[in-house]
Amino acid sequence: MANGFKSKFSAGGFIGLFLRILAVSATIAGITYFYFNVIHVNATTIALSYLLAVLICAARWGLVESITASVLAVLCFNFFFLPPVITFTVADPQNWVALFAFLAASIIASQLSARGKRRTQEALARQSEMEKLYAVSRAILLIDPSQNVGKQMAKQIAETFDLRAVALLDRAKREISRAGPEDLAEIDDKLREAAIQGTSFEDAKERTMVTAIRLGGEPIGSLAISGTLLSDTALQALCNLVAVGLEKTRAEQVASQAEAARQSQEFKSTLLDAIAHEFNTPLATIKTATTSIISEIVENPGDLKDLLRVVDEEADRLERVVADALQLARVDAGRVQLNLEPHSIDQIVHSLCEEMRSMTEGRSVALVLADGLPLVRIDGELIKLAIRQLIDNALKYSSPPAPVEISNRSDGEGLVISVGDRGPGIPEPERARIFEKFYRLADDRSRVPGTGMGLAIARQIVEAHGGHMSVESREGGGSIFSIFIPFNPKGVSR
Numbered sequence: 001m002a003n004g005f006k007s008k009f010s011a012g013g014f015i016g017l018f019l020r021i022l023a024v025s026a027t028i029a030g031i032t033y034f035y036f037n038v039i040h041v042n043a044t045t046i047a048l049s050y051l052l053a054v055l056i057c058a059a060r061w062g063l064v065e066s067i068t069a070s071v072l073a074v075l076c077f078n079f080f081f082l083p084p085v086i087t088f089t090v091a092d093p094q095n096w097v098a099l100f101a102f103l104a105a106s107i108i109a110s111q112l113s114a115r116g117k118r119r120t121q122e123a124l125a126r127q128s129e130m131e132k133l134y135a136v137s138r139a140i141l142l143i144d145p146s147q148n149v150g151k152q153m154a155k156q157i158a159e160t161f162d163l164r165a166v167a168l169l170d171r172a173k174r175e176i177s178r179a180g181p182e183d184l185a186e187i188d189d190k191l192r193e194a195a196i197q198g199t200s201f202e203d204a205k206e207r208t209m210v211t212a213i214r215l216g217g218e219p220i221g222s223l224a225i226s227g228t229l230l231s232d233t234a235l236q237a238l239c240n241l242v243a244v245g246l247e248k249t250r251a252e253q254v255a256s257q258a259e260a261a262r263q264s265q266e267f268k269s270t271l272l273d274a275i276a277h278e279f280n281t282p283l284a285t286i287k288t289a290t291t292s293i294i295s296e297i298v299e300n301p302g303d304l305k306d307l308l309r310v311v312d313e314e315a316d317r318l319e320r321v322v323a324d325a326l327q328l329a330r331v332d333a334g335r336v337q338l339n340l341e342p343h344s345i346d347q348i349v350h351s352l353c354e355e356m357r358s359m360t361e362g363r364s365v366a367l368v369l370a371d372g373l374p375l376v377r378i379d380g381e382l383i384k385l386a387i388r389q390l391i392d393n394a395l396k397y398s399s400p401p402a403p404v405e406i407s408n409r410s411d412g413e414g415l416v417i418s419v420g421d422r423g424p425g426i427p428e429p430e431r432a433r434i435f436e437k438f439y440r441l442a443d444d445r446s447r448v449p450g451t452g453m454g455l456a457i458a459r460q461i462v463e464a465h466g467g468h469m470s471v472e473s474r475e476g477g478g479s480i481f482s483i484f485i486p487f488n489p490k491g492v493s494r
């Protein structure tokens, strides 16, 4: 591929060159005027003055300017100072030799200087390329694997190298990511060809380059850039960086899938443990009751009814455990399908209290419901389930006659539903953890039946609505659990 340091002449370039040639001509004319009209010196001094001017032009500008200077200097020297003066005739053949030596010295000096300058420019361009590559490599290390990686890399390359367009084809995903002000759609066939056959392509006029991205010799994609011609080394280094970036995210994704599978496996076994544990107590109670009934130990019809009530209550408890487990598995797998409709939270709380009447019997439950709260778009059944978990816990972790208080209010941006109790409260360090799956306070593990699933279910439901849950201590003892549901949730499909 051609080296990319040649520059195209633009209109601005031509004007600049024209001005420099004017300056060169003025310098030679000035020297000529000075020696012809102001002071008279010998021919060698004049020739050396011209040579000095030519060398300064060569060092300062380029080949074109210095050759112009040397040709003008030779012509002026010949016309004004070599006898016969004011003619281009050269009488003495030695002067011809002197003239050619002068011209050759000027050209060689200007070429050397131009070459030196080109080298410096190339070195500077290479240094700038290296700095940009370093910037890209740093950005690739910091890429966010949860977002589109190809798009992020294309954007980074376009910004760092200030390109018109960048197109990056990831062969594994069969996806082209673009960045830059232009979209470079016409290059797609070349991109595919490069990604499959490993070919390269360059259009110097359009300053567009396409090349394969290889990993271990195999093409894994291709990269097209437009707006500048990079050196071969820089382009290869850039492709290597992109290859590393693509591969790094691929490896991370594989690892996180493996981790997700492991977590799902762990979740299933913990769920089974919790269910098995929660099944044991009610099953043992049911078994004792039914054995007593079957073996006709119980003769009194009143006792028989009591035993049957125990069986009924324990069966309810089992049903709740199964329902909780299924619900948790559903919300944990992200399968919460929200059926959003406008609901009045008051109505939800009232119907919940109605449904929980048997559980709240003998308990003091106070409703402090604010007037005139707007309707909220929620999944009524799921939010009811979340509030139910809080009331369940408030009843379970506090004992009569301690009251349970259910209240609601608007806080401007959303609705807050709170359930307060006068139970033992939650120690500060444990407050975040109790919302985790299966987490239970050490004191409660043996004392109060439970699976540690209730708050996790409630939290997932509330978060699916764009809300959040919190717990705080209550003055005078106990805790208040609150659910916040925003009026205008972000990211919830309505």
Ligand code: ADP
Residues within 6 Å of the ligand: 389, 393, 394, 397, 421, 423, 424, 425, 426, 434, 439, 440, 441, 442, 444, 449, 450, 451, 452, 453, 454, 455, 456, 479
């Ligand atoms: P479970 O009640 O089945 O154990 P939860 O997820 O509902 O599961 O609650 C997790 C833990 O948080 C409980 O085990 C208990 O230790 C603590 N907890 C929850 N609610 C209360 C409450 N109102 N008062 C005191 N502790 C509570």
